[in-house]
Every structure is written in C-alpha cells, then in structure tokens.
Amino acid sequence: MAALSVMTGGGSWFLALALGVTLLKCLLIPTYHSTDFEVHRNWLAITHSLPISQWYYEATSEWTLDYPPFFAWFEYALSHVAKYFDQEMLNVHNLNYSSSRTLLFQRFSVIFTDALFVYAVHECCKCVDGKKACKELTEKPKFILSVLLLWNFGLLIVDHIHFQYNGFLFGLMLLSIARLFQKRHMEGAFLFAVLLHFKHIYLYVAPAYGIYLLRSYCFTANKPDGSIRWNSFSFVRLISLGLTVFLVSALSLGPFLALNQLPQVFSRLFPFKRGLCHAYWAPNFWAVYNALDKVLSVIGLQLKLLDPKKIPKASMTSGLVQQFQHTVLPSVTPLVTLICTLIAILPSIFCLWFKPQGPRGFLRCLILCALSSFMFGWHVHEKAILLAILPMSLLSVGKAGDASIFLILSTTGHYSLFPLLFTAPGKKNLFLIGWKLSTSLAWALWKSSVNLYSLSPPGS
Amino acid sequence: MEKWYLMTAVVLLGLTVRWTVSLNSYSGAGKPPMFGDYEAQRHWQEITFNLPIKQWYFNSSDNNLQYWGLDYPPLTAYHSLLCAYVAQFINPDWIALHSSRGYESQAHKLFMRATVLIADLLIYIPAVVLHCCCLKEISTKKKIANALCILLYPGLILIDYGHFHLGLALWGVLGVSCDWDLLGSLAFCLAVNYKQMELYHSLPFFCFLLGKCFKKGLKGKGFVLFVKLAGTVVASFTLCWLPFFTERAQALQVLRRLFPVDRGLFEDKVANIWCSVSVFLKIKDILPHHVQIIVSFCLTLLSLLPACVKLTLQPSPKGFRFTLVSCALSFFLFSFQVHEKSILLVSLPVCLVLSEIPFMSTWFLLVSTFSMLPLLLKDDLLMPSVVTTMAFFIACATSFSIFEKTSEEELRLKSFSVSVRKHLPRFTFLPRIIQHLFIISVITMVLLTLMTVTLDPPQKLPDLFSVLISTELTSANPPLLLRKTGPELTSVPIFLYFICGTPTTAWCAKRCHVRTQDSNWQTPGRQSRTYT
Numbered sequence: 001m002a003a004l005s006v007m008t009g010g011g012s013w014f015l016a017l018a019l020g021v022t023l024l025k026c027l028l029i030p031t032y033h034s035t036d037f038e039v040h041r042n043w044l045a046i047t048h049s050l051p052i053s054q055w056y057y058e059a060t061s062e063w064t065l066d067y068p069p070f071f072a073w074f075e076y077a078l079s080h081v082a083k084y085f086d087q088e089m090l091n092v093h094n095l096n097y098s099s100s101r102t103l104l105f106q107r108f109s110v111i112f113t114d115a116l117f118v119y120a121v122h123e124c125c126k127c128v129d130g131k132k133a134c135k136e137l138t139e140k141p142k143f144i145l146s147v148l149l150l151w152n153f154g155l156l157i158v159d160h161i162h163f164q165y166n167g168f169l170f171g172l173m174l175l176s177i178a179r180l181f182q183k184r185h186m187e188g189a190f191l192f193a194v195l196l197h198f199k200h201i202y203l204y205v206a207p208a209y210g211i212y213l214l215r216s217y218c219f220t221a222n223k224p225d226g227s228i229r230w231n232s233f234s235f236v237r238l239i240s241l242g243l244t245v246f247l248v249s250a251l252s253l254g255p256f257l258a259l260n261q262l263p264q265v266f267s268r269l270f271p272f273k274r275g276l277c278h279a280y281w282a283p284n285f286w287a288v289y290n291a292l293d294k295v296l297s298v299i300g301l302q303l304k305l306l307d308p309k310k311i312p313k314a315s316m317t318s319g320l321v322q323q324f325q326h327t328v329l330p331s332v333t334p335l336v337t338l339i340c341t342l343i344a345i346l347p348s349i350f351c352l353w354f355k356p357q358g359p360r361g362f363l364r365c366l367i368l369c370a371l372s373s374f375m376f377g378w379h380v381h382e383k384a385i386l387l388a389i390l391p392m393s394l395l396s397v398g399k400a401g402d403a404s405i406f407l408i409l410s411t412t413g414h415y416s417l418f419p420l421l422f423t424a425p426g427k428k429n430l431f432l433i434g435w436k437l438s439t440s441l442a443w444a445l446w447k448s449s450v451n452l453y454s455l456s457p458p459g460s
Numbered sequence: 461m462e463k464w465y466l467m468t469a470v471v472l473l474g475l476t477v478r479w480t481v482s483l484n485s486y487s488g489a490g491k492p493p494m495f496g497d498y499e500a501q502r503h504w505q506e507i508t509f510n511l512p513i514k515q516w517y518f519n520s521s522d523n524n525l526q527y528w529g530l531d532y533p534p535l536t537a538y539h540s541l542l543c544a545y546v547a548q549f550i551n552p553d554w555i556a557l558h559s560s561r562g563y564e565s566q567a568h569k570l571f572m573r574a575t576v577l578i579a580d581l582l583i584y585i586p587a588v589v590l591h592c593c594c595l596k597e598i599s600t601k602k603k604i605a606n607a608l609c610i611l612l613y614p615g616l617i618l619i620d621y622g623h624f625h626l627g628l629a630l631w632g633v634l635g636v637s638c639d640w641d642l643l644g645s646l647a648f649c650l651a652v653n654y655k656q657m658e659l660y661h662s663l664p665f666f667c668f669l670l671g672k673c674f675k676k677g678l679k680g681k682g683f684v685l686f687v688k689l690a691g692t693v694v695a696s697f698t699l700c701w702l703p704f705f706t707e708r709a710q711a712l713q714v715l716r717r718l719f720p721v722d723r724g725l726f727e728d729k730v731a732n733i734w735c736s737v738s739v740f741l742k743i744k745d746i747l748p749h750h751v752q753i754i755v756s757f758c759l760t761l762l763s764l765l766p767a768c769v770k771l772t773l774q775p776s777p778k779g780f781r782f783t784l785v786s787c788a789l790s791f792f793l794f795s796f797q798v799h800e801k802s803i804l805l806v807s808l809p810v811c812l813v814l815s816e817i818p819f820m821s822t823w824f825l826l827v828s829t830f831s832m833l834p835l836l837l838k839d840d841l842l843m844p845s846v847v848t849t850m851a852f853f854i855a856c857a858t859s860f861s862i863f864e865k866t867s868e869e870e871l872r873l874k875s876f877s878v879s880v881r882k883h884l885p886r887f888t889f890l891p892r893i894i895q896h897l898f899i900i901s902v903i904t905m906v907l908l909t910l911m912t913v914t915l916d917p918p919q920k921l922p923d924l925f926s927v928l929i930s931t932e933l934t935s936a937n938p939p940l941l942l943r944k945t946g947p948e949l950t951s952v953p954i955f956l957y958f959i960c961g962t963p964t965t966a967w968c969a970k971r972c973h974v975r976t977q978d979s980n981w982q983t984p985g986r987q988s989r990t991y992t
Contacts, residue, residue, distance in 0.1 A: 019854055023847045027847055
C-alpha cells in the first residue's frame with residue numbers, strides 16, 4: 001500500500017500523463033489505417049524472408065524499401081517478434097494482408113517503441129526550468145512541455161491512426177537535442193548520426209547540427225564579445241566527431257558498399273522521379289506556386305492567350321505522384337528547390353556561426369532549417385511539419401513570444417494533417433475524433449501560452 | 461470558475477474517449493435473427509415513425525412485440541421518433557417498415573453513435589460539469605479532477621446507448637440540491653418517464669422534498685411547496701402520457717409492458733441477492749410466485765427505510781446523495797427482475813459522492829465495471845473495457861490520492877468502529893483490513909478477467925469454481941458503509957447484505973451454467989431483454 005501511495009503521489013504526474021496517452025493509443029487501435037500499414041508489413045516480410053542483398057532490389061510490392069539500412073534492421077528485429085503473432089504477414093507475396101493479429105501486432109509495436117519517445121521527453125523536461133517557482137502543477141513548464149510533447153495531436157494522428165513509426169524517431173531527435181542542452185555533445189552527435197540512418201528526412205536539420213557542433217564544440221572558447229577565437233580550435237574534437245559519424249555510417253552502409261549496391265540504395269532513398277509535390281500537397285511554397293500556375297493557365301485559356309493544344313495533359317491537381325511541367329510559370333527542378341532551401345536557411349546558419357547563443361540558439365536554427373526545408377523542399381510530405389512542431393514545443397515553454405508563434409504553427413500544422421485521415425471508410429468518424437483532439441490540443445496550447453505570459457517578464 | 465480551459469480540456473477528453481470506444485463493435489453486431497440492443501433502438505425508431513401512437517405498445521402484424529417490442533415509457537418513444545425524423549432525412553432505408561430489420565451499415569452505425577453522443581453532450585456532460593462546479597469546500601483543481609473521474613467512468617462509456625435518463629436524473633439531483641425544487645422534480649419526472657428504472661431513485665427524491673416541506677413548516681411555505689411539487693409531478697406525467705390516456709386499455713397495456721411481473725424474480729446472471737442465494741438455495745422452486753414478489757418487496761423496503769426516514773427528518777444535499785446510493789443499491793440487491801446494467805443506476809450516485817469518500821467510491825466503481833464484464837465480452841469490448849478501467853483507476857488514484865486517505869475518519873467508518881470497539885477493544889485495524897481487501901479484490905478481478913478470456917470452466921466440477929470464488933470474494937463488493945443513513949445497528953446488517961451480493965458469484969453462476977430462468981415461462985424466440 002505504501003508503494004502504491006508513493007507511486008501515485010505528487011511527483012508522478014509524468015507517469016500518469018505517459019500512461020494516459022498510452023491508453024488512448026490503445027483505444028485508437030481499431031481506427032482507420034492508411035497504406036503505410038501495408039508498407040511496413042511489406043518491409044517486415046522483405047527483411048525477414050529475404051537475404052540482405054535482396055532488400056533494396058525487391059519489388060514484388062509497389063511499396064519498396066526506401067528508408068536507410070538501420071530502419072531495415074529495425075524491421076528485421078520486429079519481424080522476429082511478429083512471427084509469434086501471425087506467420088502469414090511475413091510472406092512477401094501476401095500483399096495487403098491485414099488479419100486482426102497483424103493489426104494488433106503492428107499497432108502494439110508502435111505503442112511499444114514510443115517508450116523511447118517518453119524517455120526523451122523526460123530528458124527534455126530536465127532541461128526546462130521555470131523562471132519562478134510555481135506551486136500550481138499546471139503552470140510548471142515541465143508539465144506543459146510534457147503535455148505538449150506526449151499528447152502531441154499530430155504525432156497521435158500520424159503514428160497511431162495513419163500508421164507510422166515516427167514516435168521513437170522523434171524520441172531519438174529530442175534525446176540528441178537534450179544531450180546537446182546538457183553539454184554532452186558527443187552523445188548528441190552520435191544519436192543524430194544514428195537517427196539519420198533510420199530516416200533520412202532528418203537531413204533537413206543536419207546543417208544546424210553541423211554548424212553548431214563545429215562552432216560551439218570544436219572551437220572551445222569565444223572572445224569576450226562572442227565572436228570566434230580561431231586559435232581555440234580543437235582538432236581532437238573535430239576528429240572524434242568525424243569518427244563517430246563515419247563509424248555509424250560504416251555500420252549502416254558498409255554491408256551495401258561491400259555488395260556494390262550503394263547506387264541502388266541511394267536511388268531508393270532519394271526518388272527524385274516522384275515529382276515536386278506529393279499526391280496530397282504539403283502546404284509549402286510549391287503548393288502556392290502550382291496553384292498560381294493553374295490559376296494563370298485557366299485565365300490564359302479564358303482570355304485566349306494560351307493555345308489549348310500546347311498545355312500538357314498531366315496536371316498537378318490530378319492527385320498523382322509523378323513529374324510534369326508547369327504551364328505558365330517556369331518549371332521547377334530539384335536543383336532549384338535545393339538552391340531555394342539553401343538561400344532560406346542561410347540567415348539562420350549565419351546567426352548560428354557568428355553569434356552563437358548556446359543550445360537555445362541551436363534549437364532555433366534547427367527549427368528554422370526544418371521549416372525552410374518544408375517550405376522549399378522537393379516532394380515534401382505534410383508529415384514533415386512535425387519536424388518543426390516538436391522542437392518548437394521546447395522553445396515555446398521558455399518565452400512568451402515563442403509560445404504565441406507555436407500556437408499558430410501547431411494549430412495550422414495539425415490542421416494540415418487532416419487530409420491524412422480523409423478516405424472513404426470511417427472518414428466522418430475520424431474527422432470528429434480529429435476535431436476533438438485538435439481542439440483539446442488547442443486549449444492546452446492556449447492554456448500554456450496564457451500561463452507563459454504570466455511566467456516570463458515582458459519584453460524578454 | 462477560473463480554470464475554465466482545464467474543464468473544457470477534460471470535457472473534450474471525455475468526448476474523445478467516448479468516441480474512440482464507440483468505434484468498436486456494438487451489441488448484437490452481425491448476429492441474426494435477433495441481433496442486440498442496437499437493433500432494438502433502430503427498431504423503435506422504425507415503429508414510432510411508421511405506426512400511429514395507438515399501436516406503439518400493442519401487438520399487431522406490423523408491430524411484433526416479441527421482436528424488441530417497446531418496453532420503456534413514452535418519453536423513450538418520443539426520443540426514438542425524433543431520431544427517426546433525422547434518419548428519414550438522411551436515409552429512409554434505415555427505418556423502412558419491415559424491410560429495415562437487421563439493417564447494418566457503416567453510415568447507420570455512425571448515425572446511431574452520433575445520436576448517442578449528442579444526447580450525452582447536451583444532457584449528461586453539462587450536468588456533470590455543473591455538479592462538480594457546485595461542490596463546496598474543495599479547491600478548483602479537485603473539482604476538475606472530480607469531473608475527469610466521473611467522465612472517465614467506464615460503465616457509462618462502454619454500455620453503448622445514450623444515458624439520457626441518467627443525465628435527466630442528474631439534473632434532477634442538481635436542481636433539488638441547489639434549491640430549484642420545481643425544476644429538479646420536473647427533470648426527475650422526465651427521467652422516470654424515460655426509463656422506469658429511475659424509480660430506483662424516486663424514494664430519496666420524495667423523502668428529501670418531503671423533508672424540505674416539513675422543515676419549512678406544514679402550515680405555511682411548506683404546504684405551498686408541497687402543492688407546487690405535486691402539481692409539477694402530475695403535470696409532467698400527464699404531458700408525457702397524454703396520448704395514452706384516451707383509452708383505459710392503452711394505459712394498462714403500457715403499464716403491462718413496463719412492469720412485466722410475470723417474468724419472475726430474476727433473469728440472467730446478475731450480482732444481486734436472489735441470484736447469489738439461488739446458487740445454494742433454489743428460491744424460485746421453493747417459493748410460489750406471489751410470495752416471491754412479497755418477499756422481495758419487503759426486503760427492499762426494510763433495507764432502504766432507515767436511510768429514507770433519516771433523510772425526511774434531516775434533509776441535506778449531502779445526505780440526499782448518500783441516500784440515493786443506499787436506495788439504489790437496496791433496489792439493485794433485492795428487487796424484482798434486475799438486470800446487470802442496473803448497476804449503472806447505482807454507479808451514478810456513487811460518482812456523485814466520489815469527492816466525499818474517494819477510496820470506497822473508486823473501489824465500488826471498479827467492481828461495478830467488472831460486474832458487467834460478461835456483457836461486455838459478449839459485445840467484443842474487452843480491449844476498451846480494460847483500457848478505460850485502467851484510465852479511470854489512474855485518474856482516480858492521481859486525483860484523489862486514494863491510497864493515502866484510508867484512515868477511519870476518512871472512510872466514514874468511525875462510528876461503526878467505535879461501536880464495535882465497545883465490545884472488542886482491540887478492533888483498531890479496520891482500515892488495514894479494508895486496504896488489504898481492496899488489493900485482494902483488484903488482483904482477483906484481474907485474474908478472473910484473464911481466466912474468463914482464456915479458459916473454460918471445468919465441466920466435471922462446475923461447483924468448485926463457484927464455491928471457491930464466492931468464499932474468496934465475498935468481500936469484492938466493497939463495504940460501502942453510509943454514515944448518514946441511521947443508527948449503527950442498522951448499518952451492520954446493510955454491511956453484511958452488501959458483502960453477500962457479489963458480482964463474481966453471478967459470474968461463476970454464468971460460467972457454471974446455473975439455470976436461472978423460470979421453466980414455466982416460455983419465451984419463444986426472444987432473448988432476455990435488457991432491462992435498464
């Protein structure tokens with residue numbers, strides 16, 4: 001009884017939050033799942049049934065393996081548990097196989113791997129401190145941050161309804177950020193390198209990591225005015241960082257290098273043939289660009305300025321994933337998107353280099369890199385907005401200004417995730433859940449920003 | 461209140477949990493020919509929309525009473541009619557006479573769930589929020605935590621149709637507690653006219669209001685109040701029953717449908733005294749029918765008399781809530797034709813006293829959810845029930861720190877233990893006993909759940925199970941002692957009665973195929989109808 005009372009005592013709100021959201025995830029098991037469910041089942045089958053040399057060549061299903069090797073190994077490890085649930089799901093030819101046991105296994109695997117995310121949130125909470133001592137639990141920054149991260153509505157939709165494994169990946173990212181906050185730079189770098197080899201979408205934020213580690217870790221001291229002190233450069237640190245990254249990459253890509261499959265792997269990882277926009281447009285700059293193009297072409301046709309025969313048949317708005325040409329505005333190539341992205345992240349990189357503000361500055365740069373890549377990247381998924389929202393939560397509990405930006409970003413970002421839920425079966429069901437969850441989150445955010453306005457002194 | 465945004469978040473969480481649970485299967489899904497309660501609700505929409513009022517309660521070629529005939533009071537019928545109008549607007553196939561029997565589709569499921577959710581949202585949830593806001597002597601944070609726990613109570617979430625009557629009854633309780641007597645009694649009359657089960661709660665209402673009239677003085681304001689209340693009750697009943705007062709036969713037929721006294725002392729396996737006793741002593745075979753009715757009536761009356769008398773003499777909102785619990789539990793344990801789901805009628809008042817005795821209330825609510833497990837398993841609701849029970853337990857444990865508040869004073873057992881100590885001076889360890897009982901009870905519930913899911917009872921030794929479980933778990937039903945219900949001498953018998961009526965005895969009776977239906981009463985083609 002004493003043990004139980006200790007467990008449910010005052011400091012266990014974190015446990016209650018984590019358990020609560022886990023129970024909610026269990027309730028979401030019978031909801032709609034997207035084709036990503038079949039994607040992961042297929043990868044379980046591929047990694048379990050075929051030898052490594054076949055992993056990146058297998059194309060029985062349209063959902064080929066397009067994540068880096070560590071994720072493939074992760075699926076391999078999962079498949080050894082999967083065989084106790086339902087052996088049939090591990091057959092490569094069982095396309096669209098979704099027995100109830102398969103569903104249960106997949107859902108539980110996501111819920112289970114979220115444990116890493118919970119741990120990462122716990123670590124992040126240690127890095128956040130309120131300016132005043134708050135007696136009220138709901139006003140403590142730690143509590144607000146835990147709610148914002150653990151009960152993040154976007155992550156719930158994407159991971160537990162739409163079905164993906166972002167939970168533990170974001171856990172890795174948040175953990176590496178937390179380690180950088182705690183001045184454990186090597187661990188942070190190692191975790192990020194590992195993360196990159198799990199899902200290469202995190203390349204979006206790699207510049208922030210690179211510049212920060214170079215500037216604030218390799219150069220061990222600054223001049224009094226904050227500018228760089230060239231003679232404090234530490235080769236040892238640089239070499240150790242490089243070695244870490246190199247070793248992780250070797251572990252990941254080594255087997256495929258030995259098999260001479262690197263070009264194939266890279267073509268799977270970076271499929272530029274997929275087109276500028278995804279089937280569902282991510283709300284980025286190119287979406288606006290395409291819409292403008294469409295509008296102009298319609299106007300042009302109406303005003304007889306354009307020749308109908310010259311307009312290409314394939315159109316952005318048909319919801320297909322393929323390459324095509326714009327009609328009125330100049331066409332966009334991957335190189336153009338890369339240049340736009342680089343231009344967009346340059347200011348934040350400059351700030352990080354010339355005026356480093358410690359880990360907080362790094363976090364800001366990271367968020368800006370993520371947002372810029374989201375805005376101008378090639379074939380961006382709308383899920384990529386989570387890359388900006390989750391780190392932003394960390395900033396938002398620190399300053400009132402950040403909190404208000406976060407409110408706008410997360411509300412619009414989560415709202416833009418709704419198309420992920422809209423397919424025929426049960427669409428109205430999910431819309432209602434989604435609406436309720438998002439309004440819950442909106443209230444949580446509003447509450448957090450209101451509290452923060454009362455927390456931090458004005459003008460900071 | 462200042463933390464309105466927290467309350468909103470709590471309400472939204474409650475709605476989210478309700479909606480996600482409703483994504484699961486419903487009762488009787490895909491089980492022809494009778495299906496389940498879901499089909500019953502759909503059928504009532506069909507009947508009320510297509511047939512004139514005079515035919516609703518009568519057997520005819522269009523309205524086969526054996527196939528989910530209406531057996532609730534008129535307000536349920538009117539509510540079904542309203543839903544039917546909406547259904548007609550969306551898709552007439554759902555309520556077409558005869559041809560829509562057994563209609564099952566995703567869109568229809570969505571419609572039915574939506575009607576339930578809207579009813580909850582409009583009636584039940586505001587009542588809960590208002591009740592928590594009106595609680596006195598506790599902090600805002602505790603009020604919100606209270607609301608969270610009540611909204612997360614699994615029983616009301618898992619039983620799949622709307623709890624209109626419970627919401628109305630709750631408004632009734634609120635009304636009379638806050639001195640809006642007329643509105644409260646109106647709400648309660650509407651609740652009774654929605655489901656006749658609400659009569660379980662009627663005696664406390666009557667006694668409380670009578671007590672208020674006495675307090676104000678029988679010759680002055682009290683008498684005026686009495687007349688007004690009587691007028692309100694008569695008016696509301698007349699309004700609901702108006703179409704049925706045109707002919708005597710109509711009213712009688714409705715009453716016959718509402719109170720089927722021919723059906724015997726109990727049906728199915730329910731956690732009350734009669735079912736428990738029948739495991740050892742076949743009451744149904746020993747006593748003739750009319751004697752059974754008399755015995756049940758007398759015992760019910762005896763067990764609730766002390767509480768009601770006390771309430772009449774000393775009316776107070778707190779006493780009123782406790783009396784509601786006591787009376788509802790008495791009815792549940794001793795009454796005629798009680799169904800498993802009637803435990804919800806007891807759970808609602810217990811939710812209301814959650815802030816007063818959190819430990820006991822939480823225990824009771826957990827056990828009440830567990831008692832409905834056979835029903836929930838039949839509807840494939842194992843996962844949601846486990847999840848919501850755990851969520852409820854965590855919410856209560858963190859909100860009320862129930863494990864720290866287990867002293868005699870807090871468990872309201874002080875007067876009981878003082879009177880026992882007069883005879884046994886060493887009786888100081890009651891809280892410890894109760895704590896240990898709680899742990900044993902929880903462990904046993906978990907074990908029984910696991911066993912129900914994985915094992916079948918041994919065919920050769922059916923009695924072994926029942927004997928083991930009833931001896932081991934006679935304490936599973938928590939000793940919900942009610943301090944305010946009267947002198948200590950009557951509390952002890954109530955204490956002992958509650959110990960006997962365990963849900964697990966009912967569980968084991970079911971597993972061991974104990975015959976509970978009266979063989980003289982034939983019900984061709986009819987499943988035992990839910991009777992909440």
